[in-house]
Amino acid sequence: MSEQKTTQQPEQELSEQRRVRREKLAALQAAGEDPFQQTRFDWDATSAQIKEHFDQMEGRAVKVAGRLMSKRGMGKVSFCDLQDRDGRIQLYARQDEMDEAVYKKFKKFDIGDIVGVEGEVFRTQRGEMSVRAKNITLLSKALLPLPEKFHGLTDLELRYRQRYVDLIVNPEVKRNFVIRSKFIKHVRDFLDERGYMEVETPVLNTISGGATARPFITHHNTLDIDMYMRIATELPLKRLIVGGLDRVYEIGRIFRNEGMDPKHNPEFTTVELYQAYTDFNGMMDLFEDLLSSAAQKILGTYQVEWQGEQIDLTPGWPRLTMHEAVKQYTGIDFMAISSDEEAVAAAKAIGVELPETADPTWGNALYETFDQKVEEKLVQPTFITMHPVDVSPLAKRSPQDPRLTERFELFICRSEMGNAFSELNDPIDQKQRFQKQVELRAKGDSEAGMMDEDYINALEYGLPPTGGLGIGIDRCVMLLTNSDTIREVILFPTMKPLE
Known part of the structure; x- marks a missing residue:
């Protein structure tokens, strides 16, 4: 058509x-x-x-x-x-x-x-x-x-281009956005009741930071400088923790100049929250409580269907370290491997390929093995913890193993729903990791971060022990509405213009 x-x-x-x-x-x-x-x-x-x-x-x-x-x-x-x-x-x-x-x-x-x-x-x-x-x-x-x-309005491309008609003639579409509105309200109520303060931070920044992603670049005419649309709200929010606002959150649009598929849109919505004097375990408890209570309040049940799977959101979700999950699903015990060369060889032996821009390290081998061989097997809510420091430039190192960080991601139905860690508050370590990102960027990794001298300066004034959490609003709404593409839960998804 x-x-x-x-x-x-x-x-x-x-x-x-x-x-x-x-x-x-x-x-x-x-x-x-x-x-x-x-x-x-x-x-x-x-x-x-x-x-x-x-x-x-x-x-x-x-x-x-x-x-x-x-x-x-x-x-x-x-x-x-x-x-x-x-x-x-x-x-x-x-x-x-x-x-x-x-x-x-x-x-x-x-x-x-x-x-x-x-x-x-x-x-x-x-x-x-x-x-x-x-x-x-x-x-x-x-x-x-x-x-x-x-026949109605059934052409998918046309539905997304003309959402106004889609909403008129397809009543089930409106339900998705009613649930989206209720979920965002639930997030606000949930955090407000726990003493969090909602704030706003800049969308335009002089550097790209807070995540590993390719930014959109624009130009400020008056200042005659390039600026970057934010790829995360993390670094400004942690500056506020330094300033004494002990619990803050922001719900807002994020922009990443990357591919488009059923799980990704160039602009999307997240909630990022930071709490002083807690760690990634505190964030795990909070995330589980927030999402399970949202399902109960909005849908009246912990049992939801998503992508053909019956998902049980009843609290008490499994928590596995990344190396435990890799061993469980591939048989490779990375904790028994000490050298980079052996780790990379073990990964390649089961068909794992390291990106050209990634250094051939133990940590990258572990992460890519998880990403390519394990993530697709995680259907029920599962927290994956202790990511390698190689892929976690803003997370605190594990006191037990400096190769790992106190970080987790939540996976449901093969999709990452959120990312969190005990925030790195050592300015010396942080600067070294920023420098590593700069080196990766120089090698051609357009998603690598930049040096943020002002953030290092903020850390030198003292960031208390802090837990941080970023949640993908759109993916949570996909879960609650049984939607198989992010375009079903964004009112006006990005579309290529008609010629």
């Missing part, structure tokens, strides 16, 4: 419908009844309120407003479906119960038109809860027809 069509009807037929609707609009305007001059309609009831409280509302006068989704009859008696913010309600319009001129005008209304209705709540002979119309006002004229009933 062509992306330039709004229905599966032939373009010629669509053009004819457009012409007819424009003629109707012109006639209304010529008669001094331009619907676009309507300024407001004070409705006092919704479809859901009428249905949920029908016994109390039966016989009561109401005002409802919404979009006409169907019309039946159209002789002296007409039935219509009105769609408002909550759902649909049937309208019953009878010529001898309305002003004759009003009814005559109403008969010319089209599906898709937006109307205001004054009437009475009643139940039809067939038992359907309805509104008996006394007056119907055209509030806005739809000049394009909605997709036809049985």
Whole structure:
């Protein structure tokens, strides 16, 4: 189907419908009844309120407003479906119960038109809860027809480009975004109740930092400098911990100039939170509590279906170190390997390839083995902990093994849902790791971080022991809505322009 069509009807037929609707609009305007001059309609009831409280509302006068989704009859008696913010309600319009001129005008209304209705709540002979119309006002004229009933708007590319039509004709789509809104509210309530302070940090920065990702670059004309859209909120938030704001969080957009697939969009939403005087174990407890309570509150259950799997979010999720998970699923015991060469050889022996920009180290071999051979096997909620320092430039080293860090990622249904660690607060160690990132960047790794001298300066004033956590809002919503692509939970996903 062509992306330039709004229905599966032939373009010629669509053009004819457009012409007819424009003629109707012109006639209304010529008669001094331009619907676009309507300024407001004070409705006092919704479809859901009428249905949920029908016994109390039966016989009561109401005002409802919404979009006409169907019309039946159209002789002296007409039935219509009105769609408002909550759902649909049937309208019953009878010529001898309305002003004759009003009814005559109403008969010319089209599906898709937006109307205001004054009437009475009643139940039809067939038992359907309805509104008996006394007056119907055209509030806005739809000049394009909605997709036809049985095929609807099914072209995925078109659905994402024209989300406004998608929301009108596919009711299940709206549910996804209602759940998204509820989840974000839950996150705020959850953190606010625990004494966290919501803050805002810059979207534009003079360096790219806080994650390993390729940034979007723009230019500030007045300062005549390149600037980077943030790839994370981490470093500014930890500066606030240095400043004494012991519990902070930010919900906001992140921008990464990387590939697009069912799990990735160039701009996405995260919540990052930081708490002084705790560690990655405290963050693990918090994350488990936050996500499981969200499922219980929003869906009423810990049991959810996602990507064809039955997921159990009941608290008490397994916690495995990365080397334990690798040993469990591949048989390789990296803790019994001491040299870089042996570790790389063991990884390659089972088909693991190290990226060209990655140094051939024990830590990179362990991480890539997990990434390529284990992650795909993690279906139920599982915390993977103790990542190699090679891939964790901002995490505190493990006191038991300096090759590892106090870091975790949560995996559900083969997807990473969040990332956290005990924050590195040693400015000397941090500068050395930044320098390592700079060296990787010089070798051609465009995702490697940059040196942030001001952040080192902040650490030298003293960062208390701190736990930090970053959660992908979009992926959590995908889980709660059983969506198989991130585009189903972002209202306006990034799309290539039509030529």
